Amino acid sequence: MKTTTHNPTPWLQGFGLNHAVEVSGASRTVYLSGQTASAPDGSPMHPGDIVAQYKVAWQCVLDALGEAGMDATNLVRLNFYVTDVPAFMAGAEEIMPIHGAAGAQITSTLLGVKELYHPDIMVEIEATAVA
Numbered sequence: 001m002k003t004t005t006h007n008p009t010p011w012l013q014g015f016g017l018n019h020a021v022e023v024s025g026a027s028r029t030v031y032l033s034g035q036t037a038s039a040p041d042g043s044p045m046h047p048g049d050i051v052a053q054y055k056v057a058w059q060c061v062l063d064a065l066g067e068a069g070m071d072a073t074n075l076v077r078l079n080f081y082v083t084d085v086p087a088f089m090a091g092a093e094e095i096m097p098i099h100g101a102a103g104a105q106i107t108s109t110l111l112g113v114k115e116l117y118h119p120d121i122m123v124e125i126e127a128t129a130v131a
Helices: 011-015 050-067 085-095 097-101
Strands: 002-006 020-024 028-035 075-082 107-112 123-130
Touching: 020 050, 028 050, 050 075, 050 085, 050 097, 050 123, 075 085, 085 097, 085 107
Parallel strands: 075 107
Antiparallel strands: 002 020, 020 028, 028 123, 075 123
């Protein structure tokens, strides 16, 4: 088994983390760390707007997949961690079609959590992709 890390921005490496870890052998699997609406320096973007935060976090998922030579069609799982489930559900009509439009066929879990890494971050997306 071989692992390769993929980091489109360096800020997570300061914590000993990676945006994605690729595991290859008989097949390829990429496990993505939780992606958030964070600027390249890790600062929160779009405080109070869960839909805007989701769109940025989704783009971070796509960027990390791109580093691994994959795209949304390789996704098999997304876990959603949110600090405000009712706000997420209110925006779900705008959020959820994003995956299908990109060709993703996913499984998912929505988890309501008390807080994420910063008080202004409302959503984090964790993903698994295969090729």
